[in-house]
Amino acid sequence: MRYTPVELRHVRATRGLLGYKRHEIDRLLEDVADSFEEVWSDRGELADKLEDLEKLLADVKQREALLTATLVSAERAAADARDQAKKEAELIVAEAHQEARSVTRAAQGERERLFGEVRRVETLLRAALGMVEETKNELPASDGVSEHWPKRQDTREFQAVQPEQVAPQETPKLPPVQSVPEAGDDEDGPWAGRDFAWG
DSSP: OOOOHHHHHTOOOOOOSSOOOHHHHHHHHHHHHHHHHHHHHHHHHHHHHHHHHHHHHHHHHHHHHHHHHHHHHHHHHHHHHHHHHHHHHHHHHHHHHHHHHHHHHHHHHHHHHHHHHHHHHHHHHHHHHHHHHHHHHHSOOBTTBOOOOOOTTOOTTSOOOOOSSOOOOOOOOOOOOOOOOOTTSOTTSTTTTOOOOOO
8 A cells, every 4th residue: 555645644553462662653654754755755856857858858859850851951952953053054054065166167157258258359360460461462562661460370479378177169150251352442342441550
C-alpha cells in the first residue's frame, strides 16, 4: 500500500504484547514523513521540469524540421538558379558564336566583292589603256612631240590583286569593246564628246 506524507503522519501503529517505545516510533515516523515529503516535493518539481523540457524539445524539433526544410529549399533554389544561369550563359555564348560567324561571313563576302570590284576596275583600265594606245597609233603626232603610253601588257603602275584564301570568282562580263572612230567620222557616235587624252 502506498502512503502520502500526510497519511504517514497519521498512521498509528497497534501495540502488541510487549509493546514498543511509542516516542521513538512516532519520531521515526515523523522523520520518514519529512523525508518522504521532500522527495515527493522534489518529484513534483522534477515532473514540472520534465514537462517543460518536453515542450522545449518539441519546439526545438519543430524548429529543426523548419530549418531543415528551409535549408533544403534554399539548396534547391540555389541549384535551380545555378542551372538557370548556366543555361543562360550557354545561350549567350551560342548567340555570340552565331553572331561572330555571321559577321565573319559578311566580312568575307564583302572582301570577295571588293576583290571582284578591283579585278573589274583593273580590266576596265587595261581595256581603256588599249583603246588609248590604238588611238595614239592612228592619230598623227603633233609638233613632233610623242607621248609615251604604256603597252597593253605593261601594267607596272598597277598593283596585282592577290586575295588571300579567296575562292576564285568569274571575271565580270564587260561590254564589248568598240573601236574608236576615225577622224571625220560621225560625231554623233558612241565616242562623241569623249576625251581620251589622259594625263
